Amino acid sequence: MLTRIDHIGIACFDLDKTVEFYRAxxxxxVFHSEVNEEQGVREAMLKINDTSDGGAxxxxxxEPTREDSTVAKWLAKNGxxxxxxxxxTADVDADxxxxxxxGVRVLYEEPRRGSMGSRITFLHPKDCHGVLTELVxxxxxxxxxx
Numbered sequence: 084m085l086t087r088i089d090h091i092g093i094a095c096f097d098l099d100k101t102v103e104f105y106r107a108x109x110x111x112x113v114f115h116s117e118v119n120e121e122q123g124v125r126e127a128m129l130k131i132n133d134t135s136d137g138g139a140x141x142x143x144x145x146e147p148t149r150e151d152s153t154v155a156k157w158l159a160k161n162g163x164x165x166x167x168x169x170x171x172t173a174d175v176d177a178d179x180x181x182x183x184x185x186g187v188r189v190l191y192e193e194p195r196r197g198s199m200g201s202r203i204t205f206l207h208p209k210d211c212h213g214v215l216t217e218l219v220x221x222x223x224x225x226x227x228x229x
Contacts, residue, residue, distance in 0.1 A: 086134075087138055189206060
């Protein structure tokens with residue numbers, strides 16, 4: 084069952100400049116950043132708020148690290164802007180299978196590694212009214228040592 088909006092992905096040409104815009108304009112700070120070699124992006128997660136299910140909602144800023152990445156191709160065609168919306172789920176495998184059973188194309192056979200150790204898959208935008216949709220199961224939160 085989908086539980087929240089996990090994040091909205093925004094494609095950008097210059098990650099540092101875009102992070103600075105969101106910091107200066109809205110006061111959002113970088114919660115996490117990483118390079119995802121598999122997806123060919125450098126990203127920053129800006130935390131917006133905590134959610135009632137123990138998760139959070141973020142803006143995910145994405146800068147391509149190579150020209151053949153999906154984000155680079157998208158930027159070349161569309162320019163900067165909203166790239167995708169991601170919904171949080173406790174079980175990306177089960178929800179992807181359920182949604183696939185309803186006739187929506189799931190882009191990955193098996194979920195892949197996403198930001199902050201999450202497991203992700205995408206749904207085809209042509210089956211989702213033009214919106215690239217991501218399903219995200221967050222990595223388990225490690226409890227602090229006592």
